[in-house]
Amino acid sequence: MSSFRIRRYRNSLGTATLLLCFVAYLSWCQQHLIDTRLDTGYLLYGCVIVLLAFHWRKRLSFLPLGKASTWMQFHIYTGLAALPIYLAHAGFQLPQGRLELVLSSLFTLTFVSGIVGLYVTRTYPQRLTNASQQVLFDQIPAAQHLVAQQARQLVLQLVQEPGTTTLARFYQERLHTYFEQPRGWRFTLRPGIQTRRALMSQLTSIQRYFSAREQVAGDQMFQLIRQKDDLDYQQALQTILRGWLYLHISLSYSLFVVGAVHGALALNFAGGAQ
Amino acid sequence: MLRKEVQVERPSRWDVPLDDQLTSALVDRMLQIPPFSRMDADRFPASCPLRGILQNDTRIVSCKPGDLIVREGDYGNSAFMLITGTVVVTLDPLPAELIGRPKQQRWRKFIKLLRHLRRPRFAEVRQAIHDATTRLGQRHNGAQTQLFLQDVPGILNRHRTLQIRPGEFFGEIAALARTQRTASVIATHPAQLLEIRWQGLRDLMKYAPKLRQHIEELYRQNSLSTHLRQTPLFAQLDKAQLKRVCEATQFETFGNFEWNQPYQKLQQASINERIAAEPMIAEEGNTPNGLILIRNGFARRSEACGVSHRTVSYLGKGQAFGLEELYHQWKTGEAASLRHSLRAVGYVDVLRIPTDLVEQLVFQRMPAAERTKLEKATENWQRAPANNIATSVAKPHQASCAELPTSMLEFIVDQRLMNGTQTMVIHLDRCTRCDDCVRACSDAHDNNPRFVRDGVVFNRQMFASACMHCTDPVCMIGCPTGAIARDESSGAIVIQDLTCIGCSTCANSCPYQAIRMVPIRDGKGQLIVDEQVQSPLLKATKCDLCNDLLGGPVCQRACPHDALARIDLTKPDELAQWIAR
Numbered sequence: 049m050s051s052f053r054i055r056r057y058r059n060s061l062g063t064a065t066l067l068l069c070f071v072a073y074l075s076w077c078q079q080h081l082i083d084t085r086l087d088t089g090y091l092l093y094g095c096v097i098v099l100l101a102f103h104w105r106k107r108l109s110f111l112p113l114g115k116a117s118t119w120m121q122f123h124i125y126t127g128l129a130a131l132p133i134y135l136a137h138a139g140f141q142l143p144q145g146r147l148e149l150v151l152s153s154l155f156t157l158t159f160v161s162g163i164v165g166l167y168v169t170r171t172y173p174q175r176l177t178n179a180s181q182q183v184l185f186d187q188i189p190a191a192q193h194l195v196a197q198q199a200r201q202l203v204l205q206l207v208q209e210p211g212t213t214t215l216a217r218f219y220q221e222r223l224h225t226y227f228e229q230p231r232g233w234r235f236t237l238r239p240g241i242q243t244r245r246a247l248m249s250q251l252t253s254i255q256r257y258f259s260a261r262e263q264v265a266g267d268q269m270f271q272l273i274r275q276k277d278d279l280d281y282q283q284a285l286q287t288i289l290r291g292w293l294y295l296h297i298s299l300s301y302s303l304f305v306v307g308a309v310h311g312a313l314a315l316n317f318a319g320g321a322q
Numbered sequence: 323m324l325r326k327e328v329q330v331e332r333p334s335r336w337d338v339p340l341d342d343q344l345t346s347a348l349v350d351r352m353l354q355i356p357p358f359s360r361m362d363a364d365r366f367p368a369s370c371p372l373r374g375i376l377q378n379d380t381r382i383v384s385c386k387p388g389d390l391i392v393r394e395g396d397y398g399n400s401a402f403m404l405i406t407g408t409v410v411v412t413l414d415p416l417p418a419e420l421i422g423r424p425k426q427q428r429w430r431k432f433i434k435l436l437r438h439l440r441r442p443r444f445a446e447v448r449q450a451i452h453d454a455t456t457r458l459g460q461r462h463n464g465a466q467t468q469l470f471l472q473d474v475p476g477i478l479n480r481h482r483t484l485q486i487r488p489g490e491f492f493g494e495i496a497a498l499a500r501t502q503r504t505a506s507v508i509a510t511h512p513a514q515l516l517e518i519r520w521q522g523l524r525d526l527m528k529y530a531p532k533l534r535q536h537i538e539e540l541y542r543q544n545s546l547s548t549h550l551r552q553t554p555l556f557a558q559l560d561k562a563q564l565k566r567v568c569e570a571t572q573f574e575t576f577g578n579f580e581w582n583q584p585y586q587k588l589q590q591a592s593i594n595e596r597i598a599a600e601p602m603i604a605e606e607g608n609t610p611n612g613l614i615l616i617r618n619g620f621a622r623r624s625e626a627c628g629v630s631h632r633t634v635s636y637l638g639k640g641q642a643f644g645l646e647e648l649y650h651q652w653k654t655g656e657a658a659s660l661r662h663s664l665r666a667v668g669y670v671d672v673l674r675i676p677t678d679l680v681e682q683l684v685f686q687r688m689p690a691a692e693r694t695k696l697e698k699a700t701e702n703w704q705r706a707p708a709n710n711i712a713t714s715v716a717k718p719h720q721a722s723c724a725e726l727p728t729s730m731l732e733f734i735v736d737q738r739l740m741n742g743t744q745t746m747v748i749h750l751d752r753c754t755r756c757d758d759c760v761r762a763c764s765d766a767h768d769n770n771p772r773f774v775r776d777g778v779v780f781n782r783q784m785f786a787s788a789c790m791h792c793t794d795p796v797c798m799i800g801c802p803t804g805a806i807a808r809d810e811s812s813g814a815i816v817i818q819d820l821t822c823i824g825c826s827t828c829a830n831s832c833p834y835q836a837i838r839m840v841p842i843r844d845g846k847g848q849l850i851v852d853e854q855v856q857s858p859l860l861k862a863t864k865c866d867l868c869n870d871l872l873g874g875p876v877c878q879r880a881c882p883h884d885a886l887a888r889i890d891l892t893k894p895d896e897l898a899q900w901i902a903r
Contacts, residue, residue, distance in 0.1 A: 051903045052884075108439075109762035109880045112873030116758065120882035169754045169883065177750040177782050184776060185755060289754050 055121065063125040067132055074136055088137035089314060093307055095130040099123055100300055127162050134159075147313070151306050158299040165292045172285050180278050185286045192279050196227040199272045206265050214257045215265055222247060226273070231280045239284040244277040336374065340519050341381030349376050352516065355405070356489050361530045370525050379522025385409070385509035388459075390469040392493050392507040393421050395807055397798035400519045401494035407513025410483040411492060412506045420471065421506060422821055423807060432872065444847035445769040446840050446861070448819070460803065467802040467823065471508060478510065494523060494537050495545055499618050499671055500794060502808065504545075524575075542568050546673075553615060553640050555684055563683050572612075572674040576601040576666035577619070593732060594630040597622070600665035603672060604643060607659050610651070612674040613684075614643040619670035619794065622735055623662045633732045634662055636740050638892045639793060645680075649696045650703075652681045661703065667735055668794075726898045733780040734891060738833065742790025743813065744867060744888040746773060746877065747897065750782045752885035762880035763865075770840060772865040773877070783901065788877075789836040789865040791815050793892055797828040797837060806862070814867040824860035837864040 070091075077084045102123040105113050113119075134155055143152040176182075183191055203219045206212045226247060235243075248270060258266055352358055353373065363372045383402070385391060391402060394415060459470045471477060486492055486507070496503045497520045518526070527534040546568045550556040556567060577600070591599070604614060606626055616637050623643065624631035637643060647658040685693075726734075734740050755775075763771040773788030795815050798806050805821035806828050808814070817828070829837040841858035842850050850859045867888070868875045878888055884903075890896050 106758060106762075106880070106882075109758070109876050110766040110868075110871055112871075114879075116880050116882040117884045173754055173883075173885075174751045176755065182750070182776070182779060182784070185757075286755055289756065293756070 059121055059125050063129050067129055070133065070136075085137065085139075086314070086318065088133060089311060092130060092133045092137050093311055095126055095133060096300070096304055096307055098126050099130070100304055103297060103300070124162075124166065127159065130155075131159055147306070147310060151303070151310050154299060154303040154306055158296065158303050161292060161296040161299055165296055168288055168292055172289050176282060176285050179282055180274075181282075183279065183282055185283070185290070188279055188283045188286070192276065192283075195272055195276045195279065199223060199227045199269065199276075202265050202268055202272070206262060209261060212259050212262050214254060214259075215262045215269065218251065218254055219269075222250060223269070223273070227276055231284065235280065236284040236287050239281050241277065244273060247273055335521075336378035339378040340517070340522075344377060344381060346377070348382065349373060352376050352380075357530070357533060357536075360532070361526075366525075366529045370529070372526075372529070375522045375525055379525075380516050380518045383515045383517050385468075385513045385515065386470070387509055387511055388470040388472070388474045389509040389513075390421065390471055390506060391509060391515065392503050392505070393469065393804050394503050394506045395421075395423065395810070396503045396801075396804045397500065397795065398493060398496055398503060399500075399799045400517050401491055401497045401523050402507070403491050403516040403518065404486050404488050405514040405516055406488060407509065407515075408511040409486050409507055409509045409513050409515070410478065411486060412508070413482040413484055416477070416481060416506055420477070422469070422804065422818070441765065442769055442845070444843050446842045446863075447768060447845055447847075448842045448850065448861075449845070469803065474508060474510060477508070483508075491537070491540075495541050497523060498537070499541075500669075500799070501618065538573055541573070542571070546571060549617065549673075550615075553642075555613075555642060555645070558687055558689075559683055567675060567679055567683065570676050570679055572676075573617075574603070574672045574674060575670070576603050576672070577669040593736065596736060597624065597631045597633075597665065600667060603664040603666055603670065604660055606661065606663040609657060610644040610647045610660055610677065612676050613645060613648060613680045614664060615673040615675065616641050616643070617671040617673050620667040620735075620738075620740055621670050621672075622665045622667050624665065625662050631663060631665075632728050633735055634728070635731060635894065636667065636735050637664070638740065646696060646699050646703075648677060648680055649685060650700045651677075652685050653697070653700075667740075668738065726894050726901075727781075730781055730897075731894065733778075734894070734897075737778055737785065739785055739790070740891050740894075741792040741794055742889075742891045743793055744789075744791040744875075745891045746777075746786040746788040746790075746865075747887055747889050747900065748775070748784040748786055749885045749901070750779065750784055752883045753784075753881075754883055754885075756882070758880045758882060759877040759886050762876040766868055766871055766876045767863070767866075770863065772863055773836070783897075787834065787836060789815060789832075790834060790891070791865075791867065797832040799831060800827045801825075802827065809869055812867060812869055814869050815864075816866045816869050817862050817864060819861060822861050824862065826860070826862070828862050832864075837862050839863075 074084055074088075077087075102116075102119050105119050106116065109116070134152075138152065143149045199219070203216045207216045226243070231239075231243075251266065251269065251273070255263065255266055353376065358372065358376065361372055366372045366375075382405070383391070385407070391409060392398065394412070459472060461468045461470060492507055493503065495501065527537060547564050550559075550564060550567060550571075556564065559567065600622060603621060604610070606624075616639055618639060621637045621643070623634045623637055625634055626632075643662075643664045644660060647660055650656070650658040688696075739745055757775060760771045760773070760775050763773060773786055775784075775786055777784050777786040777788075779785075791814050795806075795808070798808070798815065802825060803821050803823055805818045805823070806815060807818070809816045824839065826839050829839050839860040840863050842861050844850055851857060852859055865875075873879060875888055878886055887900055889900055
């Protein structure tokens with residue numbers, strides 16, 4: 049069994065045990081008619097602080113505060129455990145009042161973004177590795193620009209000769225936008241090869257009109273279309289890999305602030321209305 | 323049609339002599355003094371005459387009292403011969419502070435750590451340019467930088483030394499074997515020395531057998547027993563037995579000492595061509611002629627497969643070749659032929675220990691557990707024949723290679739990655755490209771990361787462009803101030819920033835492009851420039867394994883996905899285990 053699998057089983061078992069203890073405590077309180085809302089609130093807000101501490105640890109990476117991967121494991125399992133704690137705190141009811149609605153929405157969004165992040169960070173790297181080349185995120189725009197320039201040059205060289213306009217016309221009608229413009233948010237969210245396949249199929253179907261020189265240029269154009277698509281694919285995946293984290297962190301800090309307000313109000317009125 | 327070609331004289335070995343100021347009169351004078359006067363010039367070939375070697379591969383070095391000629395811990399590519407004057411070699415290690423290598427205290431590391439909390443606004447900010455605390459002086463003599471010690475009489479009083487007589491050589495072992503200098507040599511009075519670069523020394527040894535015997539004898543007396551003692555096979559031998567082994571050991575050298583240059587050219591060739599170009603140390607199918615021990619460098623262990631050879635493993639310093647075959651011969655009395663070939667990867671120094679001594683002193687005294695291991699290995703010969711392509715690709719070849727397939731081993735050898743003791747390996751299937759490692763490195767190093775998260779990729783593993791802290795650190799050869807050195811406690815190759823003069827020698831020598839020259843700034847972000855030529859002052863920067871921080875390399879600690887590790891590739895099993903997590 050791989051060490052990662054062993055770790056997963058160990059951490060899941062540990063979290064499940066702690067949650068069982070938590071459930072046992074809740075049922076004991078229920079039997080003794082003890083109000084647990086403050087206890088669960090403290091616990092939940094404590095979880096939020098612990099979860100945010102991972103971000104602070106990242107900022108202070110030069111301090112000997114342990115491995116980030118250990119923190120990550122703690123972050124994942126604390127995050128997962130936060131859901132039942134939240135449900136217990138909210139009394140398994142929908143929120144009432146504006147502040148509670150905002151707070152529960154923030155919690156839900158933060159939790160969901162965390163789950164999405166977990167999925168993305170576990171699956172996207174493999175997809176990125178499968179791509180033909182590994183390009184640094186910052187260097188992708190420059191690489192895209194270079195490919196677009198090469199495609200333009202290829203066509204410009206071609207049109208200088210008489211009777212070689214078919215590829216140029218196709219470039220103008222279909223390929224120019226493909227090379228020069230970004231792919232849009234739909235592609236970013238669900239990158240696929242449909243556009244590349246369609247363009248290649250169209251290029252293949254017009255190949256019979258090509259002159260001998262255009263045939264050679266056409267082969268190069270196939271390469272460039274593939275290169276551009278690979279770069280767009282890398283950019284889309286890396287944008288998601290970075291973007292979800294920004295969203296998750298923003299939501300976490302919002303939750304931290306709104307949670308503090310909620311806590312202050314709850315403590316202030318803990319004794320009931322005067 | 324016009325022929326577009328330019329005819330030039332073919333570049334030759336001595337186009338760039340070590341010292342172009344060396345006159346023929348001086349060479350004549352050198353030829354009159356021993357040991358050169360005793361050498362038979364007729365034994366030297368016309369392409370490499372004795373006079374030519376002296377003219378092109380040597381230079382005269384004049385030293386003043388206090389000059390540090392050789393510093394312990396440095397790597398060098400030349401040896402010295404004393405002509406006139408007095409120099410001494412230290413028998414005790416000199417204090418690190420004295421020779422410009424202060425050791426960092428743990429509390430200082432803590433203070434440095436706190437300093438990181440205040441992040442500078444600009445990259446590569448330096449508070450000081452010169453080391454005001456060092457007791458080591460620097461004197462510039464043309465293009466050369468000479469280091470000198472203060473208070474030489476005091477040092478001589480406190481430390482044991484040995485005087486070197488005119489005509490004696492020193493520094494030859496470190497130059498030929500590319501190992502660290504083991505002692506410092508100081509000029510106590512004005513002295514004149516002949517510096518011979520290793521290429522010249524190698525040829526002198528080749529054509530002047532007496533010099534070769536003399537240098538080999540020196541190695542035999544001073545270093546061989548220590549080297550053998552560190553080899554597990556000979557660790558249990560007593561002094562007398564070890565002496566017997568030392569006396570019978572033969573020295574052999576294969577490949578090109580400056581392996582970093584041809585290696586980059588050879589990258590264009592196919593794998594078969596590259597393997598064929600490697601000098602053969604021992605050939606598969608031949609009878610083993612003694613036990614081969616790798617003294618320095620790396621060797622490829624391969625087996626014939628079709629029209630080429632397939633890499634089975636690679637061997638580094640201290641590893642043995644032919645042990646199983648010799649054991650089989652000794653145990654069964656049957657002649658065994660070598661199952662693999664051994665080829666020099668770059669440059670290799672080997673020791674050949676005669677078969678009869680291995681049988682008498684090693685096999686007969688070998689612990690039972692070791693014997694069982696060897697017996698099992700030889701039994702496996704029959705079960706898995708060497709030329710079975712399916713088993714050799716899919717299964718481990720030997721215990722040390724765990725699960726690494728042939729293709730991965732060949733990649734590591736071809737890229738010379740087996741030189742790295744702390745190679746940065748990134749598992750691309752786990753790496754989310756978040757750059758937390760780069761950011762952490764930047765935070766720990768003057769706002770400028772010491773590596774690029776990019777590099778050669780094989781089998782979903784990226785070997786990033788970060789200093790690998792090589793076993794054979796070619797970057798350290800030729801540093802004029804010894805600013806780049808191996809840290810004794812951590813083994814990391816570290817650049818002393820205040821000692822670095824920004825000459826780029828190390829950056830140009832590094833075959834992995836892991837050293838970068840960066841312009842430095844003051845606290846206000848202004849570039850610091852040389853007052854004479856008005857060009858920015860440069861400093862060599864590279865990964866230092868976060869030597870001045872507590873907790874080890876931050877890149878590895880900062881990775882939240884367990885995707886990055888610093889791995890010792892001299893032991894392939896470490897990488898195999900990491901991949902198989």
